[in-house]
Amino acid sequence: MTDAEQATLEQALQQLGVPTAKAPPMATQLDKRAHQLTAKGDHTYEQALIHLLQLMKTAHEERNKQGD
DSSP, rough: HHHHHHHHHHHHHHHOOOOOOHHHHHHHHHHHHHHHHTTTTTSSSHHHHHHHHHHHHHHHHHHHHHOO
């Protein structure tokens, strides 16, 4: 992942409520997991990363619902 892609992923995570200090290592972990899913041959890297971000978004929305 390029530095620009890393920064973009970190920003996306922050928008989902991930604290600024935790966004870089979490972005690295998401990148690693997306590559693992890609290695299984089921998805492209982009599809895997989008899937993981959608899961994060759903979790964020559920946390917000519980807080209301």
